[in-house]
Amino acid sequence: MEHQFSRKAFFDLMWSKPIKDIAPDFGISDVALAKFCRKNEIPLPGRGYWAKLQAGKPVMAFALPARGLGRHETITLGRDEWQGREAQEKREREQEIPPPPEFPETLEEVRIRVTKLVGKVTYIKGLERRHRVVATLLEEDKARTEKRNASSYHSFYDEPFFASPYERRRLKLLNSIFLALAKLDIKAHAQGKNPKDFTIHVGDSSVTFKLDDPKAKTERESWRPSSDARRPVTDPLQLTVSWHLEKIDGLRLVWSDGKEVAIEPLLQEIVVELVVAGEMQVRASELYHHARRVKRKADLIEEARQREEEAKRKERLRLQRIERARIEHLLDDAMSLRMANDLRAYIQAVLTANRTSAEPVSDDEMAEWSAWALAQAERIDPIQARSFLLPVEDPGEESKKAEVRTITPSQSDLEVGKPVWHPNQWYTRLHR
Structure with missing residues (x-):
């Protein structure tokens, strides 16, 4: 079963009793729980902590790190x-949702901390001096160049991607950014031989950005080179951070070459904002998922109520149909x-x-006829046939009797069940 805690609530739980007593509540071993705590940077009591605490000896407690x-x-x-769907929805309706996550540090305070x-x-x-990502791209480019030079037939497949001054400048910018991020143990990677998108991992967050010509189309994604070897270094570059969550005021996501200033002097700000974007992405994502979870629970509760x-409405209609059928049966018997x-x-x-x-029918003929006629009267007599004891079943929603007219609260049961009168009704309603 899934359990959610704030970092403070989880830290307090881990320090409330020995970990071997907590682990069974989550269906895992104490070793697995300790590993989970280390992964989430939750400190645990040292060895002998609980024994010393029980003996009344002084112990050392750790504070929850930032x-x-x-x-x-x-x-x-x-x-x-x-x-199953029903069990899943029942669990989601009944589960207790923790309060929304709190982030007391403002965007500007995060930016100051990251800058330091x-x-x-x-x-x-x-x-x-190359970052691993840039080194890999250059090594692959070198292999393509060597293959092209060794071949008597030059193929588009073997054209280098990073030979032009424009592409070399682009790699230098990426290299400077990645090396600065590596000082914070932030990993980066690129996908493809000629990538336009790059990803860095800030804690649990992945930030993707693009560094390319602002008017670039899809050539970089194909097997053709994005530009020839003579593409000038003066062609513009733009770095754009991908952002699919709710917009955050004050968070910059785009930097471009301008007429008076290039991207290079903005590297400090770019690196800081990439890390800040990773932090704000986690915040926005958690708040979004918490709001979605709250809404999901409210929707499920409302659907269950409906x-x-x-x-209840169908049960009321069923009982009304049965009551109408009983009254109809009573009137039929009457x-x-x-x-009869x-x-x-x-x-x-x-x-x-x-x-x-003056000319009477013979007694034998009259006896035969009267016996037959009396038998017919006995057959339709509800008292003799005990038809009043027969059970009345629900005629169903498609019953025409149930659709004759709408029932109002002011109508009595007899009025509800009484059919509309028509001439010779008493002698034309023989359902036998």
Whole structure:
């Protein structure tokens, strides 16, 4: 199961009791939990701490260190296992969401701290001292050049990417930036043989930026070289930091060559802002995910409420349909009883009239007819057939009887169940 804590709450938990007593709550070993704490820069009590504390001896406690640049403020331990949609949504509705992460340090305070850590950034004019990323690009370019020179047929595939003055300047800028970041143990990498995008890792955050011609299209992504070997160094360059989260006021993300100033004098600011961007990206991401999680829980609660209301509504309609069907059955029985009694009265009237008739029907014929007619009356008599004891089932939502008219709260049950009257109703509703 996934557990989320603020760094302070997790630190307090780790210092509340021995780690061997805490680890089972998360379903892991104390060794794994200790490794997790080291990864997240959470100090743990030293060996013998709890024994000395229990014996009343003085112990040394550590304070929670400041969160590293680009490190998460929210610590997530474990993960939820998929148990089906209903179980997943039930867990999300019922789980307790911690308060939103707090970042008391302002953007300007972060920038001042990073500036002190970065120190002076120098533009390195040569490429003798190379960062690993730049060295790899130049080595691959050298291999392509050697292959081209050794071949009698020059192929586009073997053209060097970084031979022009423009590309050499671009590599020098990248080299200066990466070497300055390496002093802070910030790693960088590039993808592809002729990359336009580069990524640095500030703590738990990955910052991607592009250093290229501001009007560059997609040539750099193809197998062709982006420019010929004579491309001048005066062509403009622009460094753009990729940002897909909510915009943060005061955070600079773009630097370009201008008529009066080039990018080189801005290297100090660029390096600082790249690190600051990594820190602000973690903040924006955590706040975004917390807000999304809160909204998700609220949406699930509202959906559950609507489903419950819909279920109650359908149950009310079902009970109303059954009640209408019961009343309809009652009225049918009453009509059947009246018809049975009318039939018996009619039979008696025929027998009486036959006895006083001038040309009476024979007794055998009258007996046969009256027996048959009385049998019909007995058949439709609800009392004799005990049809009033038959169970009444839900006719279903598609029942025409349920769609005859809308029920209002002021109507009685008898009015709800009573069908619309039409001529000869009592003798045309024989459902047998």
